Amino acid sequence: MNQKNPNTDTLIEEVLKNFFTNAEAEEFNTKFLQEVQPSLSEDKNFKDQFDVDLQSGVRTRSYVDLLITFAENKLPEEKFIDLLLYLGQSTIVSGEFATALDIHEKLARSSESTPKMNNIAANAFLRMGDVYSRQAQWELSFNYIGKADELFKEENDVKGNAECENLMGTIFGDKGELDKAVEHFEKSLASLEDEPDNALRGKIEINLGIISNIQSNYDAALSYFRRALFNFEKVEDVRRVAEVRQDIGMVYTKKKDYQTAISEFDSGLQAALSINYLQSIGIIYLSKSYVYTQLSDYELANAFAEKSMEVAYKLNDKITIAEVYKIKGIIQRNKNNFDVAENYLLTSLRLNSETGNKLNYAETSYELGILFKLTNDNKKSNKYFTNALEYYKKIEAKEEIREIEKQIKK
Numbered sequence: 001m002n003q004k005n006p007n008t009d010t011l012i013e014e015v016l017k018n019f020f021t022n023a024e025a026e027e028f029n030t031k032f033l034q035e036v037q038p039s040l041s042e043d044k045n046f047k048d049q050f051d052v053d054l055q056s057g058v059r060t061r062s063y064v065d066l067l068i069t070f071a072e073n074k075l076p077e078e079k080f081i082d083l084l085l086y087l088g089q090s091t092i093v094s095g096e097f098a099t100a101l102d103i104h105e106k107l108a109r110s111s112e113s114t115p116k117m118n119n120i121a122a123n124a125f126l127r128m129g130d131v132y133s134r135q136a137q138w139e140l141s142f143n144y145i146g147k148a149d150e151l152f153k154e155e156n157d158v159k160g161n162a163e164c165e166n167l168m169g170t171i172f173g174d175k176g177e178l179d180k181a182v183e184h185f186e187k188s189l190a191s192l193e194d195e196p197d198n199a200l201r202g203k204i205e206i207n208l209g210i211i212s213n214i215q216s217n218y219d220a221a222l223s224y225f226r227r228a229l230f231n232f233e234k235v236e237d238v239r240r241v242a243e244v245r246q247d248i249g250m251v252y253t254k255k256k257d258y259q260t261a262i263s264e265f266d267s268g269l270q271a272a273l274s275i276n277y278l279q280s281i282g283i284i285y286l287s288k289s290y291v292y293t294q295l296s297d298y299e300l301a302n303a304f305a306e307k308s309m310e311v312a313y314k315l316n317d318k319i320t321i322a323e324v325y326k327i328k329g330i331i332q333r334n335k336n337n338f339d340v341a342e343n344y345l346l347t348s349l350r351l352n353s354e355t356g357n358k359l360n361y362a363e364t365s366y367e368l369g370i371l372f373k374l375t376n377d378n379k380k381s382n383k384y385f386t387n388a389l390e391y392y393k394k395i396e397a398k399e400e401i402r403e404i405e406k407q408i409k410k
Contacts, residue, residue, distance in 0.1 A: 011090050012063050019083050024074055032066045046303065049269055060096045064103070081107065081120060088127055093239060095278030095315045097131050104128045122151035122160055126167065133171050134279065136318040136355040141171060159197055162188045166204050174319060176358030178211055178395045185211075199237070202228045206244060213251050214359065216399040221251050242272035242280040249287055254399065258291050265291070282311030282320055286327065293330045301331050319360065322351035326364045333371050341371055362391035366404060373407065382408060 016025035064087060071083050084107050091100040107124035111117035129144035145164050152160030169184030188204050209224030225248045232240040245268030252261035265284050272280035285308035292301035305327050312320035329344030345368050352361040369385035372378075385408050392400040 011060070011087075011094070012067060014090075015067060015083065015086065018086075019071065019075065019079060028067065028070055032063070032070075046300075049266075049273070060091065060094070061099050064091070064096075064099050068103075068106075081111070081117075085120070085123070088124070092127060092131060094276055095311075097135065097315060100131055101128060104131075118151045119155050119157060119160070122148045122155065122157070125151070126160070126163055129164075129167060133167065133174070135316045136174070136357070138171060138175065138356065142168075158191055158195055159200065162191045162195070162197075162200060162204075165191065166200070166207065169204075169207055173207060173211060175356050176360065176362070176391070176395070178214065178359075182208070182211060198231060199235075202231050202240070206240075206247060210247060210250075213247070213254060215396050216254065218251050218255055222248065225251070238271050238275050239277050239280070242268045242275075242277055242284075244268075245271065246280060246284050246287060249284075253287065253291055253294075256294070258295055261291055262288065278311050278315055279317070282308050282315065282317060285311065286320055286323055289324075289327050290330075293327060293334065296334070298331050298335060301327065305331070318351060318355050319357055322348045322355065322357070322360060322364075325351065326360070326367060329364075329371070330367055333367070333374065338371065338375055342368075345371060358391055359395070362388040362400075365391075366400070369404070369407065 016028060020028070068084070068087070071080055075083060084103055088100055088103040088107065091097075091103065104124040104127050108121050108128070111121040111124070125144045125148035129141045129148060132138075132141035132144065145167055149161060149164040152164065165184045165188035169181045169188065172178070172184060173181035185204050185207050189201065192201060192204075205224045206228050209221045209228070212218075212221035212224065225244050229241065229244045229248070232244060245264050249261045249264035249268065252258070252264060265288050268280060269284045269288075271277075272284060285304045289301045289304035289308060292298070292304065305324050308320060309324045311317070312324060325344045325348035329341045329348060331341075332338075332344060333341035345364055348364045349361060349368065352358075352364055365384040365388040369381050369383075369388065372381035372384065385404050389401065389404045389408070392404065
């Protein structure tokens with residue numbers, strides 16, 4: 001795979017090469033760029049997996065601010081807008097969300113009042129909705145997706161409307177409202193019947209695969225994911241490869257095939273690290289942490305949980321933060337530190353409630369049920385098991401229903 005790392009230095013290098021003359025690039029280099037080396041983890045056994053730059057945010061923001069000002073005086077309007085679009089997408093991928101929002105707000109302001117630039121404004125709004133969805137700021141996300149959807153309809157942009165439906169489905173999936181999620185995914189797919197956009201189809205099918213996995217339909221999930229993986233590897237889309245490997249790992253985690261799960265996570269992590277794709281890096285750290293709790297390797301589980309938390313705080317990823325607290329609770333519970341475990345799990349439960357994440361709320365409720373069963377508090381145990389069971393029955397999660405019913409009967 002030939003795709004370069006979109007970290008700060010490489011991002012600026014690519015922009016200078018693709019948007020400016022050699023003389024202009026040299027001028028910017030001379031005036032503004034400085035060599036700054038990222039700090040690396042000192043962990044000996046997993047140094048390569050923890051080799052992620054979390055200190056680049058200030059550097060990125062500074063360089064991008066300087067570059068935009070520099071570009072405004074050098075580039076014609078159309079090329080300047082192309083530059084903003086490129087920078088906006090690149091900063092989303094690298095997890096520099098504050099910078100990404102500023103860029104897309106600038107794009108929206110400069111194009112919204114000009115009818116011929118409606119499509120650019122729509123894409124800016126859509127990407128702002130994407131950023132806010134990654135931070136579990138659902139209302140803001142819905143607001144911007146709605147603006148994008150209206151403009152795409154005015155432009156008869158079927159693909160744009162399909163992107164909006166897919167993102168809406170993703171949000172409902174993240175909130176644990178699976179019926180609504182599937183409704184939006186299917187609507188998105190239906191609108192693409194006459195549109196040969198395999199990349200977007202692949203994204204939607206991945207989302208349907210995630211729902212299949214949640215509902216314990218493992219064969220269907222793996223079918224969706226492997227088809228998508230083949231297509232994304234063929235076009236060397238490293239970001240999507242990282243995501244799909246993580247998704248495949250989650251299927252094997254639910255099947256309790258932990259060694260295969262770790263292998264898939266490691267493949268995804270290698271891809272994500274190669275482009276510094278923080279969102280996937282943080283989630284894969286989290287997934288590996290959970291697997292190591294199941295393998296009773298609590299030292300490694302905690303190490304990956306800590307790294308996941310670092311990334312999640314950088315991204316303001318509230319969903320992952322809540323999940324890390326859940327895993328820390330599982331670790332402490334398994335080490336018989338029940339009071340500490342309870343605090344972690346209740347913190348996770350509170351954060352999931354605040355973000356409206358029903359699936360993760362149910363998962364944490366289940367873990368609390370296990371905790372209170374171990375401490376012989378059957379009243380609290382059954383309360384949390386029942387809370388989880390109600391949700392799992394609603395989404396038809398067969399494995400979870402069977403496990404909880406078994407726990408309640410004991």
